[in-house]
Amino acid sequence: MSEAPRFYITTAIDYPNSRPHIGTAFEKIGADVQARFQRMQGKSVHFQMGNDENTIKVSQRAGELGQDPQAYVNDMAQQFQAVWAALKISNDDFIQTTEERHRIGCQKFIQAVYDAGDIYKKAYSSQYCDGCEEFKTERDIVEGKCPNHPQRTLRVVEEENYFFRLSAFQDRLLALYQSQPDFIQPETRRNEILSLVTTGLQDVSISRKGFDWGIKVPFDPEQTIYVWFDALLNYITAVGYGTDDERFQRIWPADFHVIGKDITRFHCALWPAMLMSAKLPMPKHVLGHGFVYFKGAKASKSAAEKPRDPMDYIAEHGAEPFRYYFMRECPFGGDGNFSEERFIEVYNADLANNLGNLYSRTLTMCLKYFDGTLTGALETDRTAWVAECPNFPQLVQDLGGLVGSFQYNVALQKIWLEVLDASNRYIQATQPFRVIKTDPDACRVALLNVAESMRVLAILIKPFMPATAERFFRAFNWDDVQAWETVSYADALVRPELSEIQVRAQISDGKPAPLFPKIEVEPPATRS
Ligand SMILES: [Zn+2]
Incomplete structure (x- = not known):
């Protein structure tokens, strides 16, 4: 038997100097949807996340709190992972860059680059942004400030550091972008990087002197590896570089960063150059997603008007509406907005009313008219339903392409418009609630068809809302391992578990428990 194709996906690792914010959650949800989708395609997925701990900011923050830095980062790692678990992020690993496996891999890597002749030492003086923990060139500075941190003052930092010979990689990087045209996504980001690299690259400082916190340069223990150089390496140290070569060979390179x-x-520039120097394979794709703005201001820890903690929304409405909102409202490659008002609007319209109503309505009819058992699913004529959703096989194929290329908002829009709305139209056309009185068999056929469309819907939304999909499967007593392929009607007709429908939905007050209880909003005016 041949092994399942591998798929290695990573997110950025986060600075644990404060709790995760909505912008960070956006990235993790987007990567999680892809990881779940690829698993449904039968791939052997490895989904990597972590925290970026070897940063001065983190040790400063620990100092402010009077805590030991290691105890502080360990505690933050627990807090981050609790948020990711609550958001149903299905990562397979979570690396803390203070871990031993990371230190060993980093030191091996920097030694390899040093041995290749791509690292040299020189005295250096430049503008430094404490916010980015990064040296800034004239090109980066806007009106004397870092554009990411306009409130901060840039400092001139002078010291003797090790430099990575990034300038020597210009031609090789341009050749990489040429030979892997989809290496950088989306197109706008690719163009930015192409113009940056074409105009020429400067060598970068990769070490700092006199810091205790961080990983020591193996050939000069007075120097500590600069946080950016160290952070990028998590993508290889987490999968065994320097500690488990067999595992590393098996998992690397990444399919998506x-x-x-x-x-x-x-x-897109520094990381591939580092890998070229160490003679390691290139990642296949880098996807630069947009930002989520909170009423116009970038949702980050430093924004003046802070969104509430992601945990507050999850506690109130569950993780799935939150996942749905981001993936439906914010184009992943572009930018999006988050506001509580819009969240409630989308929740009520798409989830409570549209999806939730179809669920409750269908289950209620199955229970009321047929005691929850509908037989003859295999022989059911699907012509009338298919007429409401023509070109269905093509639609499923298109949806796969959209989800696979991170166009989540377009995919969800299509699912709602072309599958969910088609199901509602079909109910209107066949009127099972009316024909039950005159032609119970026509009612049974209609409900079987709606149930099948709900099975299809559940599979299509599963990467986005895994628990909701599972509730659909449980409600109809279906096997919850429904593969993406089985959405085609041809397959559905031969699946033995579909020979009859058995409603197993959770019942409260004699009715199926609502999928998404409507959020009641305060009325704008009181009655006189
Ligand atoms: Zn900055």
């Missing part, structure tokens, strides 16, 4: 658009240049 999913990262924010503000760090694309590190991932």
Whole structure:
């Protein structure tokens, strides 16, 4: 038997100097949808996340709190992972860059680059942004400030550091973008990087002197590896580079690095150059996603008006509406907005009313008219339903293409418009609630068809809303391992578990428990 094709996907690792915010959640949800989708395609997925701990900011933050830095980062790693678990992020691993496996891999890597002749030492003086923990060239500075941190003052930092010979990689990087045209996604990010690299690259400082916190340069223990150089290496140290070579060979290279658009240049220029120097294979794609704006201001820890903690929304409405909102409202490659008002609007319209109503209505009819058992699913004529949703096989194929290329908002829009609305139209056309009185068999056929369309819907939304999909499967007593392929009607007709429908939905007050209880909004005016 041949092994399942592998798929390795990573997110950026986060600075644990404060709790995760909505912008960070956006990235993790987007990567999770892809990981879940690829698993449904039968791939052997490895989904990597982690925290970026070897940063001065983290040790400063621990100092402010009077805590030991290691105890602080360990506690933050627990807090981050609790948020990711609550958001149903299905990562397979979570690396803390203070872990031993990371230190060993980093030191091996920097030694390899040093041995290749791509690292040299020189005295250096430049503008430094404490916010980015990054040296800034004239090109990066806007009106004397870092554009990411306009409130901060840039410092001139002078020291003797090790430099990575990034400038020597210009031709090789341009050749990489040529030979792997989809290496950088989306197109706008690719163009930015192409113009950056074409105009020429400067060598980058990769070490700092006199810091205790961080990983030591193996050939000069007075120096600590600069946080950016160290952070990028998590993608290989987490899968065994330096500690488990067999595992590393098996999993690397990554299929996708999913990262924010503000760090694309590190991932698209510095990172491939580092790998070239160490003679390691290139990742296949880097996807720079957009930002989520909170009423116009970038949702980040430093924004003045802070969105509430993601945990507050999850506690109130569950993780799935939150996942749905981001993936439906914010184009993953572009930017999106988050506001509580819009969240409630989308929740009520798409989830409580549209999806939730179809669920409750269908189950209620199955229970009321047929005691929850509908037989003869295999022989059911699907012509009338298919007429409401023509070109169905093509639609499923298109949806696969959209989800696979991170166009989540378009995919969800299509699912709602072309599958969900078609099901509602079909109910209107066949009127099972009316024909039950005159022709119970026509009612049975209609409900079997709606049930089948709900099975299809559940599979299509599963990467986005896994628990909701499972509730659909449980409600109809279906096997919950429904593969993407089985959405085609031809397959559905031969699936033995579909020979009859058995409603097993959770019942409260004699009715199926609502999928998404409507959020009641305060009325704008009181009655006189
Ligand atoms: Zn900055």
